[in-house]
Amino acid sequence: MRPDLSLYRQHRAARDVTLEGVTVPGLCATYHSRPEQSRVATVGVYRFAEAEVFMSWGYADEAHCRWTAYHQDGVWGEPREGCPDVPYVLSLVRQRAG
Numbered sequence: 001m002r003p004d005l006s007l008y009r010q011h012r013a014a015r016d017v018t019l020e021g022v023t024v025p026g027l028c029a030t031y032h033s034r035p036e037q038s039r040v041a042t043v044g045v046y047r048f049a050e051a052e053v054f055m056s057w058g059y060a061d062e063a064h065c066r067w068t069a070y071h072q073d074g075v076w077g078e079p080r081e082g083c084p085d086v087p088y089v090l091s092l093v094r095q096r097a098g
Contacts, residue, residue: 002069002076003043003057008032017046019086024093027053033060046084048093054084 012031017024032043040060046053051071058066065083069076070092 002055002079003032003041005032005043005045008034008041008043019084019089022086022090024048024090026097027089027093046089048096051096053092053096054089056084 010030010032014029014031015027017027017029019027027046027048029044029046032045033040035041036059041057042060043055043057044065045055054068054070056065056068058064067079067081068084069079070084070088071077072092
């Protein structure tokens with residue numbers, strides 16, 4: 001299940017985001033967080049040309065994302081374990097760039 005962003009606060013925004021060492025021009029992100037017991041839960045929501053591409057979430061004290069969900073054709077797909085697949089994200093961005 002995807003995180004409910006209404007339970008988080010946005011704490012940062014970025015443009016031309018870098019994913020695993022690859023800078024993606026035009027990819028923007030908003031980063032959200034909330035306390036969860038003794039940890040901090042985090043969510044990143046990524047957009048290209050104002051359209052949502054994917055979101056990833058987990059905990060601030062972990063090196064990698066726990067889950068990622070992709071947004072295509074106006075709907076969110078099922079969450080997948082782990083960080084976003086960079087080649088897949090690049091293909092989605094290329095499709096949206098036209």
